[in-house]
Amino acid sequence: MNQSTFTRTFTRAMSELHTWGGLVFGWLLFVIFFTGTLAVFSAEITHWMQPAVRPAQTEPAQAIAAADKKLRQLAPKADLWMIAMPQERSPGLEIIWKKGLATLEKQLDPQSGTLLKSPETEGGHFLAHFHFQLHSGKSGLWLVSFASVVMLAALVSGIAIRTQVFTEFFRLRWRKNWLSAHTLTGVLTLPFVVLITYTGLTVTLFMVQPAIPQVLYGSSWKSPATVAANNYERPRANLPGELVPLARLLPLAEEELGKGKISFIRVSNPGDRQAVVTFFRTVDDTIVAMSSRAAFDGVTGEMLGSQTTWNKYVKFYRTLVGLHIARFGGYPLAWLYFTAGLVSCAMIAAGLVFFTVKRRCRYARSSAAAQMMYRAIEALNTTAVTGIIIACGAYLWANRLLPSTLSGRADAEITVFFGIWLLMLLHAFLRPPLRAWTEQLGIAAGLCMGLPVLNALTTKVGLLPAIARRDWMTAGVDLTAVVLGLLLAITAWQVALKQQRAEQCRSVSNTVNS
Amino acid sequence: MNITIGNSVRRLRELLAGTDPVTQTVLRILAAVFGGYALNASVLTALALLLPWPKVEILFFTALFSALIYPAVLLWVFAAPTAQRAWRDLLNVILLSGLLALVAAWTN
Numbered sequence: 001m002n003q004s005t006f007t008r009t010f011t012r013a014m015s016e017l018h019t020w021g022g023l024v025f026g027w028l029l030f031v032i033f034f035t036g037t038l039a040v041f042s043a044e045i046t047h048w049m050q051p052a053v054r055p056a057q058t059e060p061a062q063a064i065a066a067a068d069k070k071l072r073q074l075a076p077k078a079d080l081w082m083i084a085m086p087q088e089r090s091p092g093l094e095i096i097w098k099k100g101l102a103t104l105e106k107q108l109d110p111q112s113g114t115l116l117k118s119p120e121t122e123g124g125h126f127l128a129h130f131h132f133q134l135h136s137g138k139s140g141l142w143l144v145s146f147a148s149v150v151m152l153a154a155l156v157s158g159i160a161i162r163t164q165v166f167t168e169f170f171r172l173r174w175r176k177n178w179l180s181a182h183t184l185t186g187v188l189t190l191p192f193v194v195l196i197t198y199t200g201l202t203v204t205l206f207m208v209q210p211a212i213p214q215v216l217y218g219s220s221w222k223s224p225a226t227v228a229a230n231n232y233e234r235p236r237a238n239l240p241g242e243l244v245p246l247a248r249l250l251p252l253a254e255e256e257l258g259k260g261k262i263s264f265i266r267v268s269n270p271g272d273r274q275a276v277v278t279f280f281r282t283v284d285d286t287i288v289a290m291s292s293r294a295a296f297d298g299v300t301g302e303m304l305g306s307q308t309t310w311n312k313y314v315k316f317y318r319t320l321v322g323l324h325i326a327r328f329g330g331y332p333l334a335w336l337y338f339t340a341g342l343v344s345c346a347m348i349a350a351g352l353v354f355f356t357v358k359r360r361c362r363y364a365r366s367s368a369a370a371q372m373m374y375r376a377i378e379a380l381n382t383t384a385v386t387g388i389i390i391a392c393g394a395y396l397w398a399n400r401l402l403p404s405t406l407s408g409r410a411d412a413e414i415t416v417f418f419g420i421w422l423l424m425l426l427h428a429f430l431r432p433p434l435r436a437w438t439e440q441l442g443i444a445a446g447l448c449m450g451l452p453v454l455n456a457l458t459t460k461v462g463l464l465p466a467i468a469r470r471d472w473m474t475a476g477v478d479l480t481a482v483v484l485g486l487l488l489a490i491t492a493w494q495v496a497l498k499q500q501r502a503e504q505c506r507s508v509s510n511t512v513n514s
Numbered sequence: 515m516n517i518t519i520g521n522s523v524r525r526l527r528e529l530l531a532g533t534d535p536v537t538q539t540v541l542r543i544l545a546a547v548f549g550g551y552a553l554n555a556s557v558l559t560a561l562a563l564l565l566p567w568p569k570v571e572i573l574f575f576t577a578l579f580s581a582l583i584y585p586a587v588l589l590w591v592f593a594a595p596t597a598q599r600a601w602r603d604l605l606n607v608i609l610l611s612g613l614l615a616l617v618a619a620w621t622n
Contacts, residue, residue, distance in 0.1 A: 017592040205580040212558050213573060224573070227570055316578070317577055
């Protein structure tokens with residue numbers, strides 16, 4: 001085989017991989033990238049979805065005392081207590097307790113210590129979890145991991161089949177077509193996509209490929225965290241012991257971990273002589289997403305130990321996690337990830353659209369089976385791209401529109417998410433392709449731009465009151481929705497223009513032919 | 515009965531050995547998905563058993579490679595001149611690293 005035939009077969013093989021791998025996994029990847037992009041602001045979305053929880057700033061000591069008092073009152077015999085302390089981006093105080101298999105969680109007002117009656121919601125956590133589990137547990141995790149593998153391979157094969165993209169990009173030879181949109185946004189976000197996919201895959205592969213931990217640790221393997229961190233837990237003694245007031249331990253923990261840096265507290269076996277209180281430090285100001293911790297004897301208040309430094313490989317691994325979850329850089333970094341995420345979504349969407357645009361004429365002249373397949377691909381493209389945007393919008397709308405007394409309200413919101421998405425799938429199959437695109441883009445734009453209006457009408461945290469109270473987390477969600485809505489509306493308008501032009505062309509060619 | 519089974523086995527063998535483009539692609543996809551997973555697991559297991567470091571270090575060190583090996587196998591399988599070559603090379607590496615892992619486990 002000489003050099004040129006090798007290059008030709010190599011390019012063809014890479015092209016085959018990129019085209020079909022990109023198509024089949026592109027649907028999934030768009031969904032993963034879009035929900036992941038929203039998950040950057042998971043805390044803000046949760047905040048927006050709990051309009052009844054708007055606590056004032058509180059000192060950590062006051063918050064911990066309030067949580068301690070409530071937990072003693074509500075769950076004196078629980079196996080485990082957990083307290084999520086008020087943080088800059090999640091100002092609420094949350095208490096969680098476990099007894100046997102049951103887990104309960106409540107929102108508290110950190111100042112008064114009273115329970116807040118907030119309608120149940122999964123908030124931004126649903127989107128963040130859907131991003132890597134697709135709401136289907138381990139099988140979703142497998143699928144997402146494999147999609148990430150294909151993504152990395154698609155990046156390499158994409159560059160291999162179109163080596164000139166970099167020159168085109170830097171010489172500003174930007175054309176107004178779908179291929180150009182796909183390749184140029186691809187070059188623009190290449191570093192981000194490589195980073196986010198590699199780090200994401202590194203995180204999930206521990207769960208989908210347990211061979212190494214099994215070889216090293218055997219059946220005692222549970223999770224990477226348990227082998228990386230010291231264990232201060234103790235078995236229950238089944239002898240009563242008065243739990244030390246948690247507020248008294250706080251200064252000792254802060255001395256170890258930093259003042260005002262405690263984000264999470266775990267109390268195992270409260271009320272037992274072997275109770276252990278562990279304080280966890282926030283990871284919001286460090287790129288190594290490994291929470292430093294200090295553990296205390298729950299009865300005597302004596303320190304059992306603390307861990308603030310980690311093995312170099314653990315540190316490196318958790319740095320990758322930190323780079324993926326993007327919590328270390330505050331809002332500037334969150335916006336950078338959000339924007340890069342949106343551009344990556346546009347890159348995937350443009351690639352999906354280009355697949356069908358390129359083949360439109362070819363399939364029009366081919367067999368009925370090929371036309372059916374082409375039709376299905378068009379519909380799935382629409383469902384994956386605009387369908388998921390509409391589903392996410394509907395999720396937020398459901399949060400405001402479902403009656404607050406509804407039992408299982410958190411699940412109902414998720415049902416709306418999937419229900420609307422399914423409707424969009426049907427819609428995409430029933431309408432002609434270009435019409436399906438314009439209509440769904442229009443619906444998505446309407447949902448986004450209507451969000452602040454809905455919010456203002458149904459709650460006391462509308463855009464103007466939120467800005468007046470300097471509640472930028474709520475106002476930010478409203479304003480971002482408007483901007484996204486505008487972008488979607490512009491896209492809808494452009495596609496509608498194209499549709500008109502296509503129809504004109506067809507009528508012209510028909511008259512010429514006849 | 516015997517003849518029909520023999521016939522279909524022969525036809526399947528011919529198909530697997532042939533150059534029909536659909537079969538080639540199917541074989542490549544199977545190699546990428548299952549071969550990729552098996553190669554990843556066997557190479558990393560061998561590495562984990564051979565590295566003379568503390569367990570925690572090996573665990574997190576090898577974790578960094580999974581995300582590189584798997585996509586590399588995917589590309590390699592599609593870049594190979596034929597699907598049969600891809601399968602042969604894959605199985606060789608899997609067997610070799612599997613043997614290494616076995617030897618390492620036995621000598622430990």
